[in-house]
Amino acid sequence: MRGSLLRRVFPHAVLLIYIGVILFPLVWTLNSSFKTNKEIITSPWSFPTELSLSNYWNAWTGAHVGHYFMNSVINSTVSAIVSLALGTATAYALTRMSFPKLSLVLKRILILALLVPAASLLVPLYMLLRNMHLYNTPLALILPYVTVGLPWTVFMVSSFLTSIPNELEEAGIMDGLSIYGLLCRIIVPISLPSLFTVFMLNFLTSWNEFIMANLFLTKEKLRTLPVSMVAFYDQLNMNYGSLCAAIMISMIPVVVMYLLLQRGIMENIKA
Template identity: 45%
Template sequence: MPTSLKKAVPHAVLLVYVAIILFPFVFVLFSSLKADNVEISQSPFAFPKDFYFQNYVDAWVQAKIDVYFFNSTYLALSTAVLGVLLAAGTSFALTRMKFRITSKIIYQCVLIGLLIPGNVLFIAQYILMMKLDILNTHWALFWPYTAGALPFSILLISAFMKSMPNELEEAAIIDGLSAPGLFVRIILPLTLPALVTVFIINFLGNWNEYLLANFFINKDTLRTLPTGMVGFRDAYQTNYALICTGIVFSVTPVLLLYAFLQKQIIEGITAGSVKG
């Protein structure tokens, strides 16, 4: 087999795979731009005859997608940012500070946290939120989202920090940097690929989370997009164009994140794989 053909076969297979993955989304996107169910049923996979953007206006305003979208956005962003900062600080203490026994004990506890499925903690979390009297508020989602992401975040960031040479730390200390200054001015900039990857993973997990949001929040004005989409589907179950429009709104932030931060994602996934 010629060398050029050997190189072309994997690319062809990947292109077919990408086409299969993207095909449902293309169908949803085209359907969201069609006027009504008649056009969708007559030509389900065809390009829209006319771009009917009124669907997006109706879904955004009348179906309260704007409220659900805002709730999901600020909850996912705030918890992801706080989770990254807490995980980075913990990873710095575990890997760069000289507390060998304590660090090993804490690190083992973090690993144990990875072995516990999140759904197992649901009842305990519900009771805790109830005793704290924060059910039916966004705090009931903020704290579980932040805490639940810490084990994996610490594991990934710690692997990246362990690969950093000790000479950087020693040179910074000689220059007079304290531990907080070393962390902020040296460690955080160097671990940016891992931090971005952890942020994206946490953001996507919080953006798509449904179980806690469904049981901890009952007020419609506080619902996140996944739970709001259930009511949206029930209210507009006969209007497929509007349902497809809601789906487009729900996946747009994810696509934008991958489009602009794909380089950092790839770098962060390989964090710690090569000793620096």
């Protein structure tokens, strides 16, 4: 009896401990974002004496987090949309059109692209952006993000498109749809759960990226939110409360996007 009870309780206990370890930094950061700098230093584990949004206001205006936030939103959204559009079109061509030799060559190129670490591309990308006069422009981040995200986007979408029966497209052809009509009116609506997942992963990858954003954008007005965190201490004189508030602000798009797309993500995982 005890052994049976232990087998039932132990996995749940381990899971609860794991959840606690994962959530602890988030809860501590959220709690500290409402405390003063003195409270964080003297009593880091206590609750704030009063709930104040001053740290959020200081971070949003004093440290220009609002401006950096919008830069990250624009860069991440545009790069995710472009990667998804190009990747979906490429995946459709590879899975539905008959180009035996060309398809094989493209697949091998995409596989090789997946094997190349992004860090090894920093120097050639830097030189290329310099020569194309794109350095310190929004395209200096958007184009590399699209390039890095395109290969695995193609493979993820392709794996879902192969499960769609050809009879649906044959019916569309009978109704007079062109290739673009088949893609936009049949394939894309059916593939929305998969596309939601791919879009979110592309967005999060671009949102959290630091090295390229720090190297390719040196102008302060173009700086993204992850890069701005590095200079946060100097701007706010080690104001830990405002720093924690800025961290919580940076999590807003991630949480909102997951809440909006969670049904599509779960359906894609089950599939």
